[in-house]
Amino acid sequence: MHFSLGRRNGDDSGEEPESPAEHTLDTLRxxxxxxxxxLLDAVRQRLEVCLRIGELKRREHIPLMQPGRMDFVHERAREYADRHSLSPEFFDALYDLLIAETCRLEDLVINADAPSPDTNGRDHRENSPRTRHGADSSANAESR
Structure with missing residues (x-):
């Protein structure tokens, strides 16, 4: 939470009281x-849903990649940005970050029974569908 460093009215320090602009700034902050x-709670909730999706995909042997889903999610975000006079590029970048993290979490769920990385940090699952495509494959995965 926000903690103001501004001065307060009624302060015994002898300093000037907080100006109206400083008070408004504190209120806005x-x-x-x-x-x-x-926002943080919403992101956490989104990630939790994505974990459940990963569990379902693992349990039901549903392919990790869902063609068109990422495009759909990005397009929906761009349309939202357009409707609210915001930057579609910002929303693309935001969803790229969200998608990358959800793919990372989904990897953990789907590969939970696979061997863990060795002591040098190398993953022994190099031939799995996810790791075969490298780190950039998460950008093409379903965004949930």
Whole structure:
């Protein structure tokens, strides 16, 4: 949460009280902190749903890659950006980050019974569908 470094009215330090602009800035920062907390909770919830998707895919042997899903999610985000006069490029970048993390988590779920990396950090699953495509494959995976 936000902690103001500004001076407060009624302060015994002898310094000037907080200006109206500083007070407004503190109020806006508090509002932003509330929005940030909701955003972080929403991202956590999204990741939890993606873990459940990974578990379902693993259990039911559903292919990891779902053609068109990532395109659909990106397009939906771009349309949202357009409707709200925001940057579609920003939303593309945001979803690239979200998708990369969900793919990382899904890898953990799907490959949970696979051998773990050796002591040099190399993964013994190099021929699995996910690792065969390298780190960039997550950009092409389903975004959930």
């Amino acid at each position: 508090t509002e932003l902190d509330t929005v940030d907390a909701a």
